[in-house]
Amino acid sequence: MTKKIKVGIVGGTGYTGVELLRLLSQHPHVQLHAITSRKEEGMKVSEMFPNLRGKVDLAFSTPENAALTQCDVVFFATPHGVAMAQAQELLAAGVKVIDLAADFRLQDTAEFEKWYKMPHSCPDILKNQSCYGLVEINREKIAQSQVIGNPGCYPTTIILGLAPVLEAGLVDVSHVVADCKSGVSGAGRKAEVGTLFSEASDNFKAYGVSGHRHHPEITEQLSKLAKEPVQLLFVPHLVPMIRGMLSTIYVKIKPEALQTDFQKLYEERYAKEAFVDVMPAGSLPETRSVRASNQLRIALHRPGNGDTLVIVVVQDNLVKGASGQAVQNMNVLFGLPEDTGLGHVAVLP
Ligand SMILES: NC(=O)C1=CN([C@@H]2O[C@H](COP(=O)(O)OP(=O)(O)OC[C@H]3O[C@@H](n4cnc5c(N)ncnc54)[C@H](OP(=O)(O)O)[C@@H]3O)[C@@H](O)[C@H]2O)C=CC1
Numbered sequence: 001m002t003k004k005i006k007v008g009i010v011g012g013t014g015y016t017g018v019e020l021l022r023l024l025s026q027h028p029h030v031q032l033h034a035i036t037s038r039k040e041e042g043m044k045v046s047e048m049f050p051n052l053r054g055k056v057d058l059a060f061s062t063p064e065n066a067a068l069t070q071c072d073v074v075f076f077a078t079p080h081g082v083a084m085a086q087a088q089e090l091l092a093a094g095v096k097v098i099d100l101a102a103d104f105r106l107q108d109t110a111e112f113e114k115w116y117k118m119p120h121s122c123p124d125i126l127k128n129q130s131c132y133g134l135v136e137i138n139r140e141k142i143a144q145s146q147v148i149g150n151p152g153c154y155p156t157t158i159i160l161g162l163a164p165v166l167e168a169g170l171v172d173v174s175h176v177v178a179d180c181k182s183g184v185s186g187a188g189r190k191a192e193v194g195t196l197f198s199e200a201s202d203n204f205k206a207y208g209v210s211g212h213r214h215h216p217e218i219t220e221q222l223s224k225l226a227k228e229p230v231q232l233l234f235v236p237h238l239v240p241m242i243r244g245m246l247s248t249i250y251v252k253i254k255p256e257a258l259q260t261d262f263q264k265l266y267e268e269r270y271a272k273e274a275f276v277d278v279m280p281a282g283s284l285p286e287t288r289s290v291r292a293s294n295q296l297r298i299a300l301h302r303p304g305n306g307d308t309l310v311i312v313v314v315q316d317n318l319v320k321g322a323s324g325q326a327v328q329n330m331n332v333l334f335g336l337p338e339d340t341g342l343g344h345v346a347v348l349p
C-alpha cells in the first residue's frame with residue numbers, strides 16, 4: 001500500500017483518544033489528519049500528552065474546523081450519541097466511521113434507547129451499513145461495512161471467552177455467569193468523584209449488579225452465536241489498577257458434552273487469530289501479561305473435573321477492549337494485514 005490512510009479522531013483528549021494516537025502514530029500506513037477537542041482547541045497534542053512529543057505534530061481543533069470529510073476514516077472516541085449525529089454526513093462524503101462508543105453496537109434500538117436514554121438517530125445506517133466490530137467473529141462483514149460499532153470492553157472478554165462453546169452448543173445457556181474486573185481507566189478521563197485517587201485506590205467494589213448497559217450488548221451477541229437466547233448474570237467490579245480487565249466466566253457443561261476436550265476446541269477455534277492467545281491448560285492469566293498490547297489471553301479450568309467450565313480472560317481495556325480493537329477494525333476495513341501497527345508486546349512489570 002503506497003497511499004496512506006488519512007485519519008481523523010473526534011475526542012482526542014480522552015483515554016481512548018490518546019491511546020488511538022499512541023497506536024496510530026506508530027502505524028506505517030496512517031497519516032494523522034485531524035484531532036478534535038472542543039475544550040482544548042489550539043493546544044498542541046504533544047503539549048497535553050508528552051509521550052507523543054516528536055510523534056504527533058498536530059494541534060487540537062474543534063470538530064467543526066477539523067475538515068473530517070477529507071479523511072478516509074474517522075474514529076469517534078467520544079461519549080455515546082456523538083458518532084450517530086455525524087455519521088450521515090461522513091458517509092455521504094465517502095468517509096468510513098469507527099465508533100468507540102455504543103451508537104452502532106446494539107442492533108435492538110429499543111434496548112439502545114432504554115440504556116442510553118436517547119433515541120437512535122440513524123437506524124437505517126445501523127441496520128444496513130454498520131457491523132459489530134468484533135473481528136474474530138465478524139471479519140467478512142466488517143470488511144464490507146462503512147460504519148463499525150467497536151465493542152465495549154467487558155463484552156469483548158465475555159464474547160470471545162464464550163464463542164467456542166456457544167458455537168459448538170456444548171453448554172447450558174440458561175445460566176451463564178460472568179464476574180468481571182476493570183481498571184479505573186475504563187471509566188474515562190473526565191473528572192468524577194468515584195475515580196478520585198482517594199476513592200478508587202486501596203478499594204475494591206462491585207457496581208452495576210442489578211443492571212449494566214453492557215448486558216444487552218453481550219446477550220445480543222452471545223444469543224447470535226448460540227442461535228438461542230442466552231441468560232447471562234454479569235457483575236462488573238472496579239479494581240485499584242489503571243489498566244487491565246479480568247473476566248472469570250462460569251458455564252455448566254451439557255451432560256452429553258462432558259467428554260469434550262475443551263482445551264483442543266479453544267486452541268483450534270483461535271489457532272489463526274493473531275490477538276487471541278489460548279494459554280496452556282491450567283494457566284492463570286494476569287492483566288500485566290497484556291498491558292499496552294492488543295492481546296487477549298484465555299485460560300480454561302475444570303475444577304475437580306466436574307461439569308463447570310471456568311474460563312478466565314484478560315485484556316487491556318484500553319487496547320483490545322477499545323483503541324487497539326478499533327485499529328484492528330481499521331486494518332480490516334482497508335484490506336491491510338490485521339496486525340499492522342499492532343505488534344506491541346505487553347509491558348512487564
Ligand atoms: N475507557 C475505556 O476503557 C473504554 C471506553 N470506551 C468508550 O470510548 C468512548 C471514549 O471514552 P474515553 O476515552 O474514556 O472518554 P472520555 O470521557 O475520557 O473522553 C471523551 C472525549 O470526547 C470529547 N467529547 C465529549 N463530548 C463531545 C461532543 N459532544 N462532541 C465532540 N467531542 C466530544 C472530549 O473532548 P472535548 O469535550 O474537549 O471535545 C474528549 O476528548 C466512550 O464512549 C467510552 O464509553 C469503550 C471501551 C473502553
Ligand SMILES: CC(=O)N[C@@H](CCC(=O)OP(=O)(O)O)C(=O)O
Nearest residue numbers: 100101152153154182183186187
Ligand atoms: C470501570 C468502568 O467504569 N467501566 C465502564 C465501561 C467502559 C466501556 O467499555 O464502556 P463503554 O460501553 O462506555 O464503551 C463502565 O462500567 O461504565
